[in-house]
Each structure stands twice: as structure tokens, then as C-alpha cells.
Amino acid sequence: MNVNDKDYRERVYEIVRQIPVGNVMTYGQISMILGEGYTARTIGYVMHGADSDKVPWQRVINSQGKCSTGRLTIPVNLQQELLEAEGVVFNDKGKCDLGKFLWSPAGFEPEDEAQTTLFSR
DNA sequence: AACTTGACGAGGG
């Protein structure tokens, strides 16, 4: 798998574009939906090449409900600020309530208690 | 071809 392959990246962006304003998804969740060849790390790699005008990249955060953009080209806190402007609430430790803001595409909603717990951890 | 480095995730202390 190669992130330079357009189709490979597009499959990720297609999902990200579907996330409604004020909601978020996690890297791991997206990788599980896309399945083979994709891992949380891969999704992150694809996202750094995302066109910020075409993809709501800020709506993809880590599984702990925090933004993990600290060490790269993106200004620290920018992602969180963009999300807060959309209505996502973060606590004093920079964490948001995934049980409340996490979104899943049609057909991929968590089906049982176990998954619900997993997704909102 | 070996080694390092991530916009990651889960588990243990």
C-alpha cells in the first residue's frame, strides 16, 4: 500500500468529508472501516498530506479524544480551536467526550455494548 | 537492505 496512490488516499478523504460539523472520528476507527492495508498510523500519514481546503482534517483526532498535532507543521492548538469553533467541547486537559462527539458513517455504527464502549473510550 | 520516525492504539504499572 502506498499513500502516493491516489485511490488509497481518496478512500480516507471520502470518509473524512462525511463527518458532520461538530463531530469527530478517530484514526483507528477509520482504519477499521477501511480494513486491509490501513492502520491508525497509516491514516495519520495520509492526513498530513490532506488538502486543508477540501478535507475537514481537524475532525480526525486520536482514540483518547485529544488532538495530536503538537509536533508537526501545524500550530499547536489550532486543531482544537477549530473544533471548539464548531461546538466540540474540550476539558482543561485538552480532551473531548467521544461518547458525545464521535461520529460513525452509515452502516458502521457500533452494534453492541462492547463496541460502544470501545468507540467512546 | 537496515534503521529511524511518526497527525496511532492497547495494555500494564
Add this chain to the structure above:
DNA sequence: CCCCTCGCCAAGT
């Protein structure tokens, strides 16, 4: 809740 370790997979050197 913080910190560390390990597994993960693709890129850059």
C-alpha cells in the same frame, strides 16, 4: 491520569 513498551505500516535516509 501520566508514562512506558510494544505492535503496527509506510516513508525517508
